[in-house]
Amino acid sequence: MIELDNMAYSYGGGELLSGVSLHLQPGAFHFLTGPSGAGKTTFLRLCYGDLTATAGAVRLFGQDVRDLSRDDLAVMRRRIGVVHQDCQFLDHLPLHENIALPLTVSGQASFDDSNLRELIQWVGLSHRARALPPELSGGERQRAALARAIIMSPDVILADEPTGNVDWEMSQRLLTLLIELNRLGKTVLIATHDLALIRAAKSQVQARVLRIANRKLQFAGADL
């Protein structure tokens, strides 16, 4: 699905990631951890082609990102659901339209309205469907972002700090949603610095934990 092959990423400020290799297998459940500023967000952006690796290769569904045109990449992104750290909503559209946005832009206007309602209910936002994003709490925004990430029924879900702004109880609910999706066969990668969340997950799902430290991607052992 997503393959990183000896990938490196550097920018003006120096090298952030180096020698990173990873194969995300179908149905896998991964956590990505590391201190703030380690490069978790950067790593995810490389995984959905928002950034281009400066060395090595990134392959999405077998295709090298460098060979994809901007439009190819856009179409490819419909198969990767992303929960962005900052949600990335269109503030002028009500929540339900934001959630349906991937359908709208891919021309699937015929999407069954009842499916959308069901999804919004599933993330517990039925009562907020007509609100504008700026009117929502952090937790509501993150649940909406998750709903938008999965509306196209993607093969892979990449979630960047999906529990960043929410209390413990809400973070447990979001985690449960993601685990449920994994049970439905989706590949899940969650970037988080919240070790308690990882521990909570480990009792429910077979998760691998990756850690970015000193520019390298490592597998964290059972020490968590």
Add this chain to the structure above:
Amino acid sequence: MSPFRWILSILQADTQADRVVPPTGHTVRLTLFSAAAMAFLAVFALALSMATGRLAVRWGDELARSSTIRISAPAAQMDAQTEAALRVLSTTPGIKSARALTDEEQQELLAPWFGNGVSLAALPVPQLIEVVEEGDGYDPNGLRLRLQAEVPGATLDDHSQWRKPLIRAAISLRRLGTLSLLLIGGTMAAMITLAATAALAANAQVIRVLRLVGATDVYIAGAFVRRFTLRALAGGVIGTLAGMVAILLLPGAQTEGGFLTGLGFQGWQWVLPLVIPPLGAVVAYFATRAAAMRTLRGLR
């Protein structure tokens, strides 16, 4: 739906797909206004072209239809030369009729200069012959040569010396009208390009979100293109109708003199200005599309 309702709906509502771009109220209102103003001006430029076209045709027509031959000869030869000239004219193809002006008519022509009491017999006044053409007219050079040979005192004045500059002026005016139309189209394209570029730049974050959720460049550009094209069309309709009404209300200027033709359209020409709004929309479509694709290529 009535046309008016349709225009209103364009002004107010966006389709679902176009809603992904936030209301760009300011820019879009300016586009509407500019398109209306440009269409209004285009109606006048078009009317100018039409009017000057008619003017050129008419000047060409009326003045070419008649010419004058002047015979200056000693009094003794005057009648003989006049007759010779009339004979030549009667055998010249393209001439419908030729007639020597009577003394009274000549006196009338000269009255403004010499007063009414003057007797022509006392003055060396040339005899005038009025020539009326038919069909494509005669060949002035050929006629001049024949007159030279047979009527030494004859001078042909075919009015072309002063007709031609008038026709040339009318034709330049018409060219000016056409040039104005082109300039109006160009200005419209430029303004819409600026407006669309500004709207795109102001919405960089929206474009980023759309890309993140899988929108292609064509999709994103389309949302902007439709919006600007429809507003340009609506503005064009408003401006054109206003321009046509303004021209209808112009006082008719063709009552006296014959030279002044009213600035306006005649008969089927009233259909012509109706082409302005769709044409404006086409200009807006390509201008916005080019601006959008260029901007999107620049935004990563």
